[in-house]
Amino acid sequence: MKFSENWLRQHVKTDATREQLAATLTAIGLEVEDITPLGEALDGVVVARIVSAEKHPEADRLQVCQVDAGGQTLQIVCGAPNARAGLIAPLATIGTTVGALTIKAAKLRGVESNGMLCSARELGIDADAAGLLELPADAPVGAPLAQYLGLPDATLELKLTPNRADCFSVRGIAFDVAAAFGSGVVELDAAPVVAESSARLAVTLDAGADAPRYLGRVIEGVDATRPTPVWMAERLRRSGIRPVSFLVDVTQYVMLELGQPMHAFDRDLLTGPVGVRRARKGETLTLLDGREVTLDEQFLAVTDADRVVALAGVMGGLDTRVTDGTRSVFLESAHFAPDAIIGRSRRLGLHTEAAHRFERGVDPGLPRTAIEYATRLILDVAGGRPGPVVAAEVDEYLARPRTxxxxxxxxxxxxxxxxxxxxxxxxxxxxxxxxxxxxxxxxxxxxxxxxxxxxxxxxxxxxxxxxxxxxVPTTLPGGATRIAAPSETRIAEAELRRQMVARDCLETVNFAFVDAALLGAWQVDAGSVPLANPLSTELGVMRTALLPGLVASLGRNLARQQDRVRLFEIGKVFARAGADKAAPVETLRVAAAVSGDARVEQWGDSSRPVDYFDLKGDLEALAALAGARLTFQRSDAPHGHPGRSADVCRDGVRVGWVGELHPRLRRALDLDVPVVAFELNASALQERPLPRVAALSKFPSVRRDLAIVAPEAVAWAALESTVRAAAGPLLAEVVLFDRYAGQGVESGFRSLAMGLILQELSRTLTDRDVDSVVADVVAALAREHGAKIRG
CATH class of the missing domain: 3.30.56.10 (Phenylalanyl-tRNA Synthetase; Chain B, domain 1)
Structure with missing residues (x-):
């Protein structure tokens, strides 16, 4: 919010200095971002009229001007392109300091000059340096410029939080200033204007809670050619708004002063009734800026005899705008709900002051005050005969003061x-x-x-x-604190992080929203949740998986000559289950993606690229924190490399995926090297049984090694499951320590060597016990998988 300091002081009387005012505004939550002093030292600058302007005899770009400074005529040499006879402009007289320059009598190319005609920039009141500051034709010649323009002044710019929509007006800010300085807000003169004619347009509402109040008034016989009063134009300029024409400027002025956006229509271009409804798909409107936009049901439209003439709360239409030829004006003052306006202007690539306010909320009780106030301003400057205020309201949707x-x-x-x-x-x-x-x-x-x-x-x-x-005094907190002991049945996220760091991985934190096209490339876009107001099109949906964003981070590291990259992330993913309007389900997941050498470059071991088994080992180490035993099954995930990826299961339930990325996906992601990754539900790695005390066996264990020949199509996980079931309670552990395929082994088969570790708690095992277990295991492997002892 940008406004004039003097304007604010007209609404609240205070003796505070500018610095005290700015400091207090910031202290009460209305942060002052910028202060721009205006016209600080204009003593000696007066309003002057150029009586004549003739070409300088020795310079093409200079003019010799005779200037009426009020009671005396001075000769001024001026190089401004807009210097001309009849122009009223500021004149800095001899002895005046303008910026760093002190004005003195001088000769320019042999011609005397007794002062300086000034631009707005030279006077420090605007950035315009294109020519002399042109003053209105009725400006009092000879009067001090500072007095005429209400200077000195300053422009204050506030950084407002979204909840303080009431401070998007000078009067709204005045209440906070009055409270802070122990003052009061000057009463606003907005008495109802008595109707002098019966001219009216009917108004209707058909938008429910989106537009519960709409007021309109016809004013006949206005002189639209009247210039905007200098005090009003200056306040608009100092608030960052360029004056256009009086009827337009009035609506802008009331918006800045009271906070109520308004619009003025040319009454003679309206048929009536004027209404508010939802736009229909395919309807078009040419806006005030000349652009034609196509609307849909998401937009709120102001209509004339069901013809769209304005985009409610955003911008008016070109066809019904007020011009210098306007003789009757229809003033609009309405309340639109924030939900009906928010985001609509951005969809059209617009940013308007009206939308900025309606999106944050405008006082629903303000439209009548604003229309009466604007009517009085129009009558005072442009004349006219006001008709009655015509109102349409949906009372059930209007807010009431709350206690x-x-x-x-x-x-x-x-x-x-x-x-x-x-x-x-x-x-x-x-x-x-x-x-x-x-x-x-x-x-x-x-x-x-x-x-x-x-x-x-x-x-x-x-x-x-x-x-x-x-x-507020600084005090130490008192009272007892309750210490919550961590659950023994759950592994904390911090433990998972520490384990991944110990496994030589770096943690990343990626955005929870990603490009929908990226999820599509991974084929994990089912159930994705689009954002209603995304930061950009590349961040338009909530992520359904961690790996797309994590692998994108890995790719950026590879593109910057990082040959060995090992990343992990712990974060939430979001997906809808069932109906489109169902609330998204949040799931905490753990993911890792690695590429490059398996180990850091060293002299003691030859380098080799990281593979599936390296990351599978990292995953099993992570699961070991919770005492979880993971099993792996061949995966058909579209992003996984066939034969080099697996679904991860715990207790027979799929909890994630691990493996190498599919070459097709790597090409789509522009990755030149293999990438191995995993992603699991964090709960599968966090839940653990309650630890229980158990005695260690006093008796020795026995190990028997078996070498079997099994079909390539049979996974080790299936063989291991059969071994454990056949061995029974005597099996303490089974270890796979060798795999061989080649000469001596039939094609389509491979040799697997495993160690069976057997132990009993109550006695030493005999050879008969061990032989029985081995025989059962061999028989079960042959029966279920066609495996046999290697000869």
Missing amino acids: IALRRARMARVLGLHIADAEVERILRALGLEVASDAEGWQVTAPTRRFDLAIEEDLIEEVVRIHGYDR
């Missing part, structure tokens, strides 16, 4: 200090709230402009920010 209980005890407990009752009441009343005392505190009624005040804590915040955060 909130504020308790002394609660406020003291939250703030940790006592604030006197009189001070609390002063602050709340200065902010425009109604206050009634009761036994426990106060009943506070918030005006409709303060829709950010909903609960008791909101009122406490209002009191303390005006009272002063710096006056």
Whole structure:
């Protein structure tokens, strides 16, 4: 929000200096981002009229001007391109300091010059340096310029938080300033204007809660050619808005002063009735900036006899705009719900002051005050005969002032200090709230402009920010703290992180939203959740998996000459299950992606590229924290390399995937080297059984090694499961320690060597016990998988 300091001081009287005002605004939560002083030293600068302008005899770009400075005529040599007879412009007289220059009598190419005609930039009141500052034709010649333009002044720019929509107006800010300085807000003169004609247009509403209030008034006989008063034009300029024409400027002025966006239509271009409804798909509108836009049901339209003439809350239409030829004007002042306006202007590539305010919320009680105030301004400058205000309202959708209980005890407990009752009441009343005392505190009624005040804590915040955060004492927290012991049945995320770091991986943190095309390339876009207001098209949906973003990070590292990259991430993924309107399901997952050599380059071991088994080992080490035994099954995931990837299961339930990326996917991602990765539900690695005490066997274990020949198509996981089932309770562990395929082994088969470690808690095993177990294992392998002892 950008505004004039002098304008603010007209609404709230205070003796505070500019620096004190800015510091106080920031202290109460309205951060001052920038202060631009205007016209600080204009003593000696007067309003002057150029009587004549003739070409300089010795210079093509200079003119010799005779200038009326009010009671005296001065000769000025001027090089401004817009210098001409009849022009009224600022004149810096001899002895005046303009910027770093002190004006003196001088000769320019042999011609005397007794002053300087000035541009706005030279005077420090605007950035325009293209020519002389052109003043209105009725500017008083000879008057001090500072007095005429209301200088000195300053432009203040505030960085407002979204909840303070009431401060997108000078008057809204005035309430906070009044409360902070112990002053009061000057009463606004917005008395109803008596109708002088019966001219009217009917208004209708057909948008429900999106547009619950719409007011309109016809003013006949206006002179649209009247210039915008200099005081109004200057306030608009200092607020960052370029004056256009009086009827347009009035609506902008009221918006800046009161916070209510308005629009002016040429009445003679309307048929009536004027209404508000949802736009229909395919309807078009030519906006004020000349662009034609195509609308749909998401837009709110202002219509004339069902013809779209404006985009509600955003911008008016070109065909019904006011011009210098306008003789009757239809003023609009309406309340549109934020949900009906938010995001609509961005869809069209627009940013308007009206949309900026409606998106954050405008006081639903303000339209009538604004239309009366704007009517008075128009009548005072452009004349005319006002008709009655015609209103259409849907009462059930209009906000009502809410009453909130504020308790002394609660406020003291939250703030940790006592604030006197009189001070609390002063602050709340200065902010425009109604206050009634009761036994426990106060009943506070918030005006409709303060829709950010909903609960008791909101009122406490209002009191303390005006009272002063710096006056809140610094105290140590008291009371007992409750120590929550971590559960023994759950592994903390921090433990998973430490384990992955110990396995030589670096943690990454990626955006939770990604490009929909990236999820499509991975074929994991089912159930993806689109964002209603994405930061960009490349970040348009919530991620359904960690690996797309994680591998993208790996690719960026590879592109920067990092030959060995090992990354992991722990984060949430989001997907809808079932109906489109169902709430997204959040799932915590763990993922890793590695590429390059298996080990850091060294002299003691030859280098080799990382493979599936390396990362499978990392995954099993991670699962060992929870005592989880993972099994692996051949995977048909589209992003996995056939034969080099597996689905990961725990207790027979699929919990994730591990393997090498499919070459087709690598090409799509522009990855030139193999990438091995895994992604699992974190719960599968965090849940563990409650540890129980168990005695160690006093008796020795026995190991028997078996070498079997099994078909290539049979996975080791299936063979291991059969071994464990056949061996029974005597089997303490089974270890695969060799794999061989080649000469001496039939084609389509491979030799696997395993060690069976057997042990009994109550006795030493005999050869008969061991032979029986081995025989059962061999028989089960032959029966279920066609495996046999290698000869």
